[in-house]
Amino acid sequence: MAKTFDYSLDVNPRKLAWSFNGDRIHASIPKCVVARWRGNIFEFQMYVMRNFIVVGNKTKPRTTNSNWILMFFQRITVTHVNNPSYPLEAFRFRSISDLLNAERLDDTYLFDMIAEVVGKEDPGDLVTSTGKETKCMAVVLEDLENNRIGYTLFGEMVDQIRPHLEEGSVEPLIVVL
Known part of the structure; x- marks a missing residue:
């Protein structure tokens, strides 16, 4: 059976189990858990994340076009992906x-x-x-x-x-x- 993936544009707070592949979404780490992740999460890297909370994206300016943000909390697990199977596009150029x-x-x-x-x-x-x-x-x-x-x-x-x-x-x- 083929593995199915969710689109980050479809994220909403009504579902708890998501499976993304090759997309972008903003993530936020509240101050109360930032010490746990300092030195472990880096920009322009890929991670597998589980047990996150989904909240509305009210950030200005936005880093992605998603209406949602993945919010870290105490039970989240994050695993670094060493060799991503697709290219990580770090920039979104406009002329x-x-x-x-x-x-x-x-x-x-x-x-x-x-x-x-x-x-x-x-x-x-x-x-x-x-x-x-x-x-x-x-x-x-x-x-x-x-x-x-x-x-x-x-x-x-x-x-x-x-x-x-x-x-x-x-x-x-x-x-x-």
């Missing part, structure tokens, strides 16, 4: 053209972009609506089709990118966002 031509962007869903930094403004200081002081810096990004888009970096990202934008650099600065 600058996709962004510029979209009628509406869903700002609740995360995606990735790769481009070259072709312009920059001097960093500035900013006070957020909550009164926190931070830095900001605008950059111009360009893709292989010569599409350009402005992008603003905040906080620690400004300090991380500045050394790579200093005068005298002969290599182009490619960023993955």
Whole structure:
């Protein structure tokens, strides 16, 4: 008999036994059990999970398009998959053209972009609506089709990118966002 699998888009809190294969779903580890999993769960890895709780996905921005999140609790078991039988796609790329031509962007869903930094403004200081002081810096990004888009970096990202934008650099600065 062929083994059947569930789709992550079909997840709901009414069922307790799920069997996924080759899909993505957001998982959350509450503070009360995070110490148990620290150093054992890593990004971009695959795991077999049992005994999790399903709750509504109210995170913003969303990491997946699922309406549900797998919630860890005391009885969950997790086993690392050493050699996955399908490729793990770590990125969900969108092009600058996709962004510029979209009628509406869903700002609740995360995606990735790769481009070259072709312009920059001097960093500035900013006070957020909550009164926190931070830095900001605008950059111009360009893709292989010569599409350009402005992008603003905040906080620690400004300090991380500045050394790579200093005068005298002969290599182009490619960023993955």
